Amino acid sequence: LMEESHLARVIDPAGGSWYVERLTDELAAAAWSFFQETERAGGLPAALRSGMVAERLAATWAARSAKLARRKEPVTGVSEFPLPSERPVERDPAPDPYADAPGGLPRVRRDEAFEALRARSDAHLAAAGARPKVFIAALGPAAAHTARVSFAVNLFGAGGIEAVHEPVSVDAETAAGAFTASGAGVACLCSSDALYAEQAAGVAGALKSAGAARVFLAGRPGEYADVDAYVFAGCDAVAVLTSVLDRMGVA
Template identity: 75%
Template sequence: PVPAGGGLPRVRRDEAYEALRARSDAHLAATGGRPKAFLAALGPAAVHTARATFASNLLQAGGIEPVHDPVPVDAESVAEAFTASGAGIACLCSSDALYAEQAAEVAAALKAAGARQVLLAGKPGEQREAYERAGVDAFVFAGCDAVGVLSSALDVMEVA
């Protein structure tokens, strides 16, 4: 809407996030729980905590409950942890160095375990194609299209 005296239209910066959270609220009312994302932490806490915290905050901004077991996972243990979480999607959280070693195997294991979408916290750089081939659907990082990523996550979890 344009103000009566002319000037710039008023834009509510948080409107897109409010719409995402309204979808989550409706899901909560219908099912008794919020849509969930499993945070697949690779390596020790010192390595994964920063990106796990970033991913957790981003997901919560869209009404998605992050499920973070403080125990790190790997390709052998991630399927059981993902299934136990009750989440529909997953997000890999670690350092670029550990991603290079483990992300492809862990992403493939998450997809095999039924993850409808696999995110990776961080910029993929030259590994983008390899990660995507392994099952990573999107990358979350400062400056990414957060609303687009969150909306897509809710879509794949069938949150109306």
């Protein structure tokens, strides 16, 4: 490696790439700036009473919540690669040392929006014996639809919505029967842009005629007849999943 990749030919072997040092310096500068702002406000007690600290925290949480909802900040096992069938961990709750303390700053959890969606799915499973379902209407061969099928299954699974991908692909003639057999309430088209142009409108119409409450298409928004909404990388997953559960009457 040293001979072929020149690993030893560096100006300062102890310097590394300097990225950690740069991040550390930026963090220290930002922290010092906030400390100075707090002091100008009259100190921490005054900053807390005035709401300055709460406002700063709320702004930061709002920005982070938007990233979490759009999966710009993915959470493995929650918003990415969920496993709805996993058994929940059963344990006694940890003691809360602040349970009886009045006031204080709000406490939030990174996963809370997706946890709320999964809780709705769990309640539906307990009441109805099955999770809410989405029918994956894949068009064409696997090479054309696999990537978007994986995306859609992952997206809907983050909300506790079970994906039914059977049969492997459908067309305008078979989509209605497959949707009815799936027991799903909504459907999602998955394929390539080229096949969307040829088949999306016909398949979406067949799904609507079979009773699909909402037909999604995995891909960037376009103009396809009978397609109600689009799901794509960077879309607001929490808003999409909330609307799906609402439409299917999942309390």
